[in-house]
Amino acid sequence: MSSRLSTASHADLLATVSRIIPPLLESFHKGQAGRIAVVGGCEDYTGAPFFSAIAATVLGADMSHVICERNAGTVIKTYSPNLMVHPYLLDSSSIDITNRSDSIEKTLKKVNSLLDRVHVVVVGPGLGRDEVLLETATKIIEEVRRRSMPIVIDADGLYLVQNNPDVIKGYKNAVLTPNVVEFKRLKSAVGLPESSTVKELAIKFGGLTILEKGREDLISNGTTTLKSKVHGGLKRVSGQGDTLSGTLATFLAWKLAFQNNLWEHKDESISEEDLFLLAAYGASTITRHASRKAFELHGRGVLTSHISDQVGTAYADLFEPLVKQSNI
Numbered sequence: 001m002s003s004r005l006s007t008a009s010h011a012d013l014l015a016t017v018s019r020i021i022p023p024l025l026e027s028f029h030k031g032q033a034g035r036i037a038v039v040g041g042c043e044d045y046t047g048a049p050f051f052s053a054i055a056a057t058v059l060g061a062d063m064s065h066v067i068c069e070r071n072a073g074t075v076i077k078t079y080s081p082n083l084m085v086h087p088y089l090l091d092s093s094s095i096d097i098t099n100r101s102d103s104i105e106k107t108l109k110k111v112n113s114l115l116d117r118v119h120v121v122v123v124g125p126g127l128g129r130d131e132v133l134l135e136t137a138t139k140i141i142e143e144v145r146r147r148s149m150p151i152v153i154d155a156d157g158l159y160l161v162q163n164n165p166d167v168i169k170g171y172k173n174a175v176l177t178p179n180v181v182e183f184k185r186l187k188s189a190v191g192l193p194e195s196s197t198v199k200e201l202a203i204k205f206g207g208l209t210i211l212e213k214g215r216e217d218l219i220s221n222g223t224t225t226l227k228s229k230v231h232g233g234l235k236r237v238s239g240q241g242d243t244l245s246g247t248l249a250t251f252l253a254w255k256l257a258f259q260n261n262l263w264e265h266k267d268e269s270i271s272e273e274d275l276f277l278l279a280a281y282g283a284s285t286i287t288r289h290a291s292r293k294a295f296e297l298h299g300r301g302v303l304t305s306h307i308s309d310q311v312g313t314a315y316a317d318l319f320e321p322l323v324k325q326s327n328i
Contacts, residue, residue: 005274006224013226017282018322019265020251020258020275021060032262034061034253035118038246039111039140040125040156041068042091042133046075048126048155048242051304053083055246056122058311059286061253064246065118067111069133070094072126086114091130104136111140119253120150124157125242134160138167145171150252150276154245158182162189170206172221172273175252175280177211177245199225209276211248213241217284221273226281232288233295239304240291247311248283255279282319289314 005013022033036056041049046068053064065084066076071094073087088110095103115121121144123137137160144151145168153161153168154177161168161176162185168174169190178186187196190204198212203222212218217228232240255275258265270278290310294302297310 005226005277010229013278013281014285014318015322016270017251017278017285018319019270020254020278020282021319021323022254022257022263023323025263028262031062033257034120034250035063035065036061036120036122036246036249036253037065037067037114037118038122038125038249039067039089039137040123040127041066041072041076042089042126042128042130043069043071045126045128046072046079047239047304050076050079050083051239051242051308052122052125052154052246052249054080054308055243055287055311056250057082057246058308059247059250059315061250063118065114067114068126069128069130086110088114089133089136091128092132095132100132104132104139107136108139108143112143115140115143115147115149118149119256120152120249122152122154122245122249124153124155124160125245127156127160129156129159138164141167145173148173150249150256151175152177152245152248152252154178154241158186162186165189165205168205168208170208172206172208172276175209175211175248175276176205177213177241177248179213179241183212197225207273209280211244211280211284213244217288219277219280219284221277223273224277226277228281228284228288230285230288231292233291233302233307235295235300235302237302237304237307240287240307243290243304243307243311244283244287247286248280251279251282252276285318286311286314289318293317
């Protein structure tokens with residue numbers, strides 16, 4: 001299908017994305033439609049992991065967890081009771097530096113017990129640049145790879161990848177979501193010239209999926225490239241990328257539900273590679289549409305929370321009729 005995706009119209013792509021969205025059935029039980037974990041949030045940056053996790057929830061994931069640095073935990077808990085917050089992570093000021101490895105291993109045991117209960121992991125929102133937090137995040141990524149779980153890497157997670165590309169290179173269950181600056185740094189990190197395309201970067205990273213954010217979002221796995229031209233809002237606010245990482249995590253959880261035949265659907269095969277592209281396209285479309293809706297309501301005063309508020313409306317506008325039609 002990959003060759004067909006690259007030439008498909010926006011309407012056809014949305015229709016194909018809708019096929020992986022679970023219908024709402026009485027037979028489902030809590031957690032089957034997506035359990036997400038966001039790894040991020042430090043003392044200085046508490047909003048980013050919240051916006052990622054709440055976007056996943058508002059779009060339709062059943063459960064969203066935030067695994068954050070301990071000083072960030074109490075703050076994030078106050079934002080919403082709809083998230084489960086786990087202040088497991090320690091930074092350099094919180095550990096005995098002479099016993100660093102043991103402290104990180106104890107943290108990882110707690111994190112691993114939570115990974116047993118989720119479908120998709122997001123790494124990076126609000127993580128910060130503390131060396132102990134980055135080392136812990138690196139080991140979490142390695143554990144996610146060992147388990148073959150889908151992972152979204154954004155924000156400070158991309159800083160980690162920029163300094164250690166091998167941590168994610170070749171792992172095709174990963175989606176990287178760089179903005180313009182992060183995209184340039186990733187290219188430099190793997191020795192590509194500044195003029196290189198998202199396709200070339202995806203190839204250099206071993207065929208994983210990259211969603212390059214910009215005026216138009218470009219999505220590529222090195223074989224197929226999609227372009228999301230949906231108009232977003234004219235005001236760019238910090239946190240829109242966090243919203244994208246959360247919506248993407250939900251689509252990846254729905255991808256797993258689709259593959260596991262959680263509901264009865266047409267027996268039409270979609271390759272693993274195409275499913276990642278479609279999940280990224282769906283998340284990009286939802287987030288850009290929500291941004292535009294929020295801008296129409298609030299103009300220059302638009303906030304990231306306004307975009308979060310519009311994620312459900314964006315889903316209803318773009319996908320609800322298609323999901324109902326595909327399940328008739």
